[in-house]
Amino acid sequence: MSESKEKNPLVQLFGTFFGKHWPVWVGGIVLGLLNILLFAIKSPWGASGGITNWGDNFYSLFGLFDAKAVTAINESNYGMLVLLIVLGSFAGALFSKEFALRIPPKGEMIKGFLGGGLMAIGATVGIGCSIGAFFSGVPALSGGAIIFAIGMFAGVILSLKYLIWEMEKFPKWSSGKSYNYLAAKPNQGNWQIIAGIIVLIAIIIMSYSYAKENMVMSWFIIIAGLMGLISQRSRFCIVKSFRDPFMSGESEGAVGVIAGLAVSLIGFTAIKVFGIGAIGELSIRAREMTWVFPHFWAKAAVGGFIFGLGMTIAGGCAVGTLWRMGEGQVKLWFSGLAMVLISPLSAKFLVPVVDNILPQSAKFRNYLPDYLGYDGAFALVLGILLLWYWFVKWNERTGRFSAF
Amino acid sequence: MTLDCKGLSCPMPMMKVAKAMKELKSGEALEMFGTDPGTKTDLPNWCTKTGNEFVEMTELEGGVTRMVVKKA
Secondary structure, eight states, X not given: OOHHHHHOHHHHHHHHHHSSOOOHHHHHHHHHHHHHHHHHHTOOOOSHHHHHHHHHHHHHHTTSSOGGGSOOGGGOHHHHHHHHXXXXXXXXXXXXXXXXXXXXXXXXXXXXXXXXXXXXXHHHHHTSOIIIIIITXXXXXXXXXXXXXXXXXXXXXXXXXXXXXHHHHXXXXXXXXXXXXXXXXXXXXXXXXXXXXXXXXXXXXXXXXXXXXXXXXXXXXXXXXXXXXHHHHHTOOHHHHHHHHHHTOOOHHHHHHHHHHHHHHHXXXXXXXXXXXXXXXXXXXXXXXXXXXXXXXXXXXXXXXXXXXXXXXXXXXXXXXXXXXXXXXXXXXXXXXXXHHHHHHIIIIIHHHHHHHSOGGGSEEOBHHHHHHHHHHXXXXXXXXXXXXXXXXXXXXXXXXXXX | OEEEXXXXXXXXXXXXXXXXXXXXXXXOEEEEEXXXXXXXXXXXXXXXXXXXXXXXXXXXXXXXXXXXXXOO
């Protein structure tokens, strides 16, 4: 790079964003803030609902689902949000010259599909994924979200033990022929930056096309694009936050998620306390109950557990799968495909069976402030976050629970 | 020792590196080839935590990164 370019403040700014990865806590805080913005505009961040929407649309193409009952993707806020996370990450990967089509060994693609399938089942049974039921559910002061997290944690631990066992006993499953296409050459590959600009312009045009008739969608498109880009740059991933303390002992991923949760907790609580975005007395209650799903306790525990199994095998949670798809990780394309294909089937055929088995007392909306007041609920969630922070930092120092 | 992690995504490269490092003696080096961008951050961080020495990182053709780690 020439000296004149070095001194150009805009080039320096570009380098700050795309020269190297951001600390996960920076990504977590910004994602937490954007999540507050989504909630203020309409409703918080979620991924599995949008993924199911994609699946519903896919099956309705073949007449398997009633097309009239299915919301078209371009009319579904969350269907579009899923697409824009992938596109935002694609832009981020291109700007940082990190995009490549990375085709892993066959065994990894199979694991990607299986992990995605388990995530689909977990998210439909548990009413939400690592984002909706956890990253948004916990700051929404939902008791079920805490149970979902506990279930997810159990699933991650069991799945991690499986991965370690597999690597010891069957190392060939994760080795073999792999391919890498379209990668930028060292100190070259400016075509990726140009392609990134094209993707960014496409996102802006897409947002602008909704501006007159659907302002909420316009904002969802921009925010989701930013979320994808930020997630890719900071490598924000829920599975990393749960898994790494017990694998390598690293706490960085967990600290990032904790930071995002803490920021959202403040914003979500304010929205709920003041009923921001609510019109009339009745909808204040509706605002309070937003992202408090009817899954306390067993539905959340079972769904979270299955989701935790799946995301660890796939190597990406809901958002982690979407942004890795955007940077060209073909393993996660298989996870995404499985989520799209299996979510509607699970929702249609498996969830009714689970709902029949579970009594009402095992699948109700538990809003923590109803039991503890807003101050008590806030203190409880904040206390859990601080305990989690203390644990991962202590474990990082002592290596007490890390496998390696 | 050389480890091929090309095509693998998180967490497989880090798991394979950690396993391979267990088999090395103090002072021996591990050369790793990978294509996952995350490993470029994860591996130096892991070395800082474990006390192993992160010797070098080189970008090769085809989006492959070569990293060398020396066991403490």
